Amino acid sequence: MKKVMCIIACLLVCALSVVPAFAAENKDYSHLKGTEINVYNWGEYISDGADDTLDVNALFEEETGIKVNYTTFDSNENMYNKLKSGGADYDIVIPSDYMIERLIAEELVQKIDFSNIPNYSNIMDEYKNLYFDPNNEYSVPYNVGMVGVIYNTTVVEGEPDSWSLMWDEKYSGQIMNFNNPRDAFATAQWYAGLDINSTNGADWDKAYELLKAQKPLVQSYVMDEVYNKMESGEAAICAYYAGDFLSMYDNNSDLAFYYPKEGTNIFVDSICIPTSSQNKEAAELYINFLLREDVALANAEYICYATPNKTVINNDDYSFKGNEILYPSKEDMPVTNYFHHLDSQTQLMMTSLWDNLKIDGNENTGIYIGLISFCVISIALVIFVKVRQRIRASYYD
């Protein structure tokens, strides 16, 4: 009897835990058939069927009958402008942490009905309730990444573990830094032990001095060119994202990667539903779909960034399963901090310091001298020709 009771109890527990999940899975979405959703995502940020991967959007269309209008942006700021202009209605956007903070503050994104997203249980707890969305009402994490230092083992001796490698005079002319102010300043701020979200002007000046000291050693400030230069061995040291290192490593196995011991910045790109969404229910269905194991796995393989989805991390088919770079163990996990949205004054200060850094030095004076002398010579030439014309004309008078 006891056994029977036990089994019944077990069944009840199972039924109780399974039923809500099933109810949501099987919720009737047939009325959404034929509708459309507008998805706005980073470029190259979804598995799209290249190299025989899963075509995520096509699969969603096939399963639900909802048409996906998929467009891409290149930066959080450009995405923000498009959303803020009000001329375009998106149902899904995937911005980064600090931008989500701003979007929530300006009420450009709306609360998500999590009862429509049962797969949310796949998300690891450490990526819930993050600073930009403390009660987890607006966003669902999509990808996670950290900045680290990439170096060429044929050039760099030993096993570096600190940001100081990027200030090492031994490797002068082999070092590259980010070509955008926020990321570049962050490298100096971590190195000096400063807060990357500081609003104190003195902190930024200190970071500026460091970058200025680094400048003579820097080969170039790069964004996309980094792949080319690191793979071909043209430069030996740079700071970049862990996921991108993996794709460089595929082409040049001399490269190595580490997280600096001083700490580094982390980002989370999360899925949000803009306030202007015209098809919120379908958008939630899409989010739920992205969190499903097979879809999330395909995306994690394609994008190469770390996923916050635990069903993927534990999946034996996942080629980065247990990868120490994407998923460092608790002991190896560096100190991390998120970028916060900077107030406009700090932003202004940062960009003006950045401009000073880039203009400082002699690289532009040559251009100015050249331009000015060109102008002077051409003006002199014009005057000379005119005067000669006059003189010649005067002969005929």
Next chain:
Amino acid sequence: MKKAKLPSTIYVLLVFAFLYVPMLIVAVYSFNSSNSTGVFEGFSFRWYQELFKDEETIKAFYNTLILAITSAVTSTVIGTLAALGIDKMKKSWRRSGIMTITNIPMMNPEIVTGVSMMLLFVFIGSFLRINGVLGFWTLFIAHVTFSLPYVILNIMPKLEQINPNLAEAAQDLGCAPGKAIRKVVLPAIKPGIMSGFIMAFTLSLDDFIISYFVSGPKFQTLPIRIYSMTKKRVTPDMYALSTIIFVVILILLVLVNMNSLKGEQSKEKGAVK
């Protein structure tokens, strides 16, 4: 013919090198078997295969073509009519005034045109209560706007070249005014119309800045798609696509030039006879 001097040969070679070496490198790396732009690992057609599997890119390319063709045709029609009208204007101040106004979209920095167009569309959209006003039609209007001055500028000189009494002569010989334009004036300015159309087409094809501001969630053009690939690396199937576009345009241009060359030769022969 005089023999070319060495410095001038070097100069010409340099000009061609700066123009075509980048294209050549893209073409070479489109056959790379890995996705690197720094290391050439082997010859393969992999990226060409990838390209045709990449539905979003093909769709973006298709969108770009549709937009370029429709906007180029529209701006050529409007531009030709405008040029005919401007040519007929008698008062010179009026004429130069109109020309200045039509040239403004050309002189204006693209970013200003883009932002102001977006504001205009959004304003009209909210005025008419249309949700998500940005899309194909806003792109279309913007592209017609910025390619119009180039069409007019290409046709005006042709109109000035032809004898102003030509149309009148045709009417004297029994043409109705409309027929005179169709049968006499339009054939005379045809080269101008053609070059105006080609200008409008290529401008629309590779415009990024204005398109960026006025495009919406349902219609993305190829330049915007390529530009947004900067978070990750630009995939080499873009090189494959650029190579294909380059080769197709090259072949088209060679054909057009050969055709016009033939035309000129036969004209010369006719003149001799």
